[in-house]
Amino acid sequence: MLTKLSNKVISDIALLVIRIILGVIFIAHGYPKIFVFGIPGFAKFLGGLGVPLPGLFAVIVSLVEFVGGIVLILGIFSRWVGLLLAINMIVATLLVKVKVGLIAPMDKPGVGAELDLALFACALAILVFGPGSISVELGIFKKEIS
Incomplete structure (x- = not known):
C-alpha cells in the first residue's frame, strides 16, 4: 500500500x-490555563517558579498553547506556531522538568521531561518542514503565510 503512495503524499499525511x-x-493544556485556573492562577504558578513578569507570560503561554493549537490544526501560520510552541516546551522543560529527569519516577507518573521533549520535537518538525499541503496555508492560499 505505502509503495503506491508518493513520498510527498506520505509526508503530507504525516505532517x-x-x-x-x-x-x-x-x-488541552491551554484550555485550563484560560478557562479553569484562569490567567491569574497560572500567573501565580509562574511566579512561584521565579518567572519574571508572570502575568505577562501567563497570557502569552496560555494563548500560544490554546490558540496556537487551534491554528496548528488548521494549518495557518504553522512555522510561526511551531517556533512558539518549541520555545514554550524548551522553557517548560528547563523550568520544571529538568529537576525531575527524563523519565518520570514510578511514584510521580507524568512529571518527567519525556513528553515535553516529544512535543518539542514535533513542534520543531512543523517549524522545519511546514504544514504540508493538507493545510489552509498550502491547500487554499497555495503558499505559506509568513
Whole structure:
C-alpha cells in the first residue's frame, strides 16, 4: 500500500497527523490555563517558579498553547506556531522538568521531561518542514503565510 503512495503524499499525511495531535494536546493544556485556573492562577504558578513578569507570560503561554493549537490544526501560520510552541516546551522543560529527569519516577507518573521533549520535537518538525499541503496555508492560499 505505502509503495503506491508518493513520498510527498506520505509526508503530507504525516505532517497532518503531527499537526492534529500536537494541536489537540496544546489546546488541552491551554484550555485550563484560560478557562479553569484562569490567567491569574497560572500567573501565580509562574511566579512561584521565579518567572519574571508572570502575568505577562501567563497570557502569552496560555494563548500560544490554546490558540496556537487551534491554528496548528488548521494549518495557518504553522512555522510561526511551531517556533512558539518549541520555545514554550524548551522553557517548560528547563523550568520544571529538568529537576525531575527524563523519565518520570514510578511514584510521580507524568512529571518527567519525556513528553515535553516529544512535543518539542514535533513542534520543531512543523517549524522545519511546514504544514504540508493538507493545510489552509498550502491547500487554499497555495503558499505559506509568513
